[in-house]
Amino acid sequence: MDFKAYIESGVLELYVSGLLSETEAQQVEEYAAKYPEIHQEIDAIRSSVNNYARNSGRAPSASILNNALSQIRQDSSTESEVNQANEPQTTIDHQTMGRDWYKIAASIALLISVGINGYFFNELQSAQNEQADANQQIATLSNQLDVVTSVVNMEIPLYGLDVSPKSHATVYINEQTRDVYIKIGDLPVPPSGHQYQLWADRDGHMHNIGVFHHNKSLQHLTVFDGDFESLNVTLEEEGGSETATVERAYLSGKATS
Amino acid sequence: MPQPVPLLSISVEDQIVRYLRAKNDRAIELIFEHYSIAMMNKIRSVVKNEAIAEDVLQKVLVKIWEKGDTYDASKAGLYTWLIRICKNAAIDATRGKDYLRSMKSESVDNFVFNGEAIHQKSVQERNSGVWESVGQLPDSQRSLIDMAYFQGYTQKEISHELNIPLGTVKTRMRKAISTLRRIF
DSSP states (O other), X not given: OOHHHHHHTTHHHHHHHTOSOHHHHHHHHHHHHHOHHHHHHHHHHHHHHHHHHHHTTOSOOHHHHHHHHHHHHHHHHHHHHHHHHHSOOOOOOGGGGOSHXXXXXXXXXXXXXXXXXXXXXXXXXXXXXXXXXXXXXXXXXXXXXXXXXXXXXXXXXXXXXTTSTTOEEEEEEETTTOEEEEEEEEOOOOOTTEEEEEEEEETTEEEEEEEEOSSSSEEEEEEOOSOOSEEEXXXXXXXXXXXXXXXXXXXXXXXXX | OOOOEEOXXXXXXXXXXXXXXXXXXXXXXHHHHHXXXXXXXXXXXXXXOHHHHHHHHHHHHHHHHHHGGGOOTTTSOHHHHHHHHHHHHHHHHHTSXXXXXXXXXXXXXXXXXXXXXXXXXXXXXHTSTHHHHHTXXXXXXXXXXXXXXXXXXXXXXXXXXXXOOHHHHHHHHHHHHHHHHHHO
């Protein structure tokens, strides 16, 4: 497939606007599922439009979300109360327990029940362990998502410079705590003994934010307080440098506020 | 120097689907965060009244929550599914009495509501630091972006409004968004 021609056609921009026909949109999604280049391009367009909308007051009001969430939470709690009220009540008819043969049958049933309970108890424990693992995984994912999606996080896309024009990454800065995170989109594998380093450009000086690993995970770098004009990534020797090697600048992105 | 802490990587779409299935309302927050602009745009393309369009978006979010566990990824992408729900809800809204009444009583205002809303935003921009960034967008590109992403214009409508061939809409859009991406 000729990615360049497809991307250049402008179809992805229309897809993100929500105004392609459903058939056309599904075709875009099929390609996006097959080709990461297309998926990344869609994400970049959406991120840019969303940033523009939020920064220029064009995004839908947060009260729409808050009202919807209130309704959802109210409906959920009502549903839960109704379920509790409808739970069947267990009753025991003591008169049927009078005869001896019933007692014998009941004892046998009890023994069988103990055996079955033992089996299910083990199964339950195993399921509970699996659930604990799943909960742990959800908690980790949730933490990561909180960073990526939190409204207090400023999202700054970094674009490839001349050394590597196709490279890109995204930096998230928590505007309250000033924690800095980076997520690599595309960046060449650094040569042995080298590492990428993130810098904040303020008044013409590059301030170190930290080195990061070459992987696709969201990485927490440090807490960086203060304004800056742009963020930049350079290739440095492993462990980082005191001063940025600007000749080896791979990525750059402007501050959004 | 602090050591980087790697976290698990997963797409936002996948995360939303998982939250929807788990009946966790975080799904709705994520949908709003990432897709509400396009969803509102789709609704506006059908509903020409801002207050009713906002009401439709709110109802859509609740509907997504209710139907979330029935979403089938093998049939449609998450985004296409969301847009379809918006379209159907918007069409339903135009059949309601409130909508018909609003169209009769405020037809002129409704016809221009998007332009008016965007004009007001422009005034806000001038009064904030954002104006500097937005100002880097040429007016023609900015109008195109506003029409396509915030005023619910279809390709055909844009072509008619700007008096350009239908095929040119996509390429102009590509150029406009390229400029936008350099700024935002």
